[in-house]
Amino acid sequence: MTNHPEKRDHERYEARQTISYRLTSSTEYKKGTTRNLSKTGFLLESDETIPEGESLDLSIRIDDTPVHFKGRCIHSVQPDAGPALSGVLVLKISTAGMVPFLSFIDNLEAQQQTNRSAMDNVVQRIASEHKIITQYVMVIQGILADAKTGSSSMELETVLDLMQKELSTHFYIEEKLLFKTGLIHLPAKFHGLIAELTHEHSELETALNQIIEAVQGLEADEGILAKGLDVQIEDYLTSLKHHATRELMELFPILESNEKAVQKLTQAVGEIVNG
Known part of the structure; x- marks a missing residue:
């Protein structure tokens, strides 16, 4: 004990x-x-x-x-x-339980957010999205670890499809809310960082689509380890985690320290919450 x-x-x-x-x-x-x-x-x-x-x-x-x-x-x-x-x-x-479980936690989070300010809500929403993606990464890594014992490619395809939908929503929120606010209110010297992160969104979405297509194209007798697919997926997860770290460590602190950006985000989220 x-x-x-x-x-x-x-x-x-x-x-x-x-x-x-x-x-x-x-x-x-x-x-x-x-x-x-x-x-x-x-x-x-x-x-x-x-x-x-x-x-x-x-x-x-x-x-x-x-x-x-x-x-x-x-x-x-x-x-x-x-x-x-x-x-x-x-x-x-x-795999079958992931969506209902994550939705259940989201509902618990939403109940708690009713007592928070609009700015707190946007921070929590984006943080929540990062947590969900982290969970998907953990599940995929578990599937890859089990691949040597014959883990089904169908299970991997299902999880990748779910993660693709989460990433699409997450990237959209960031680009339309955070990145747009940053381009308007942050000094020009930070615009290059935002452009790089936006480009990484596009690269990550394209790479994930390619991985899903590769998994779908596996023959019945081919496992996840075929054609180096496991290495490709691990490289993708590494890139995804690197991207998330850049956002959390480089962009978010800059936005939070800029009064105009905070005011704009608070206003925008308030319109979403009340609208």
Whole structure:
């Protein structure tokens, strides 16, 4: 048992949901309850203390849809009274359950955003989009890791199609809201950065389309590892993460430090929220 503060990268939302889980070293499923949830993890209440580092198979129902997870206990606490508390990191979500689960978290987030300012909402919306994309990256990496044992290319195609839709929406919001505001209100010396990021959007969309076409073109007896497709996908994910890092580390701080840009974004988001 380890007793230390919980560390996480993504905001969690209070939600009590019944969840079935089993340690991968066991065949017995047990019941627990989530205390909070995010797209990448949750706090689990259970009758037993789950060992730190233990791998877990988990299942939760979202709107009558079973969502299956693979996760890992990253810390556990046994209070003097009450259930044990375990922080669970989500490693992989079933393809069929990904959309309902992410939508459920989005709804929890939307409820919390009603008490935030318009500017907070746009920051949270874009941050949420980045979190969703991060989740897709994790799932795809999991599929590639399983490819050596015969993971289905159909599963990969499904996840890539879903990620393509998310990226298209994400890029549109950034270009029409953030980038446009930056071009109008930021000094000209930053316009080159915005142009580069816009060009990267186009390159990333084109590259993803090519990957999806390649996956669709696989023969029945060809696996994901055929034709170096796994390397191509890994390179794409690296480029996507590099692009997201540039936005977060280079552009966003500049926008946030510019009063006129902040005012314009606040006004624009206010019109969206109220319109």
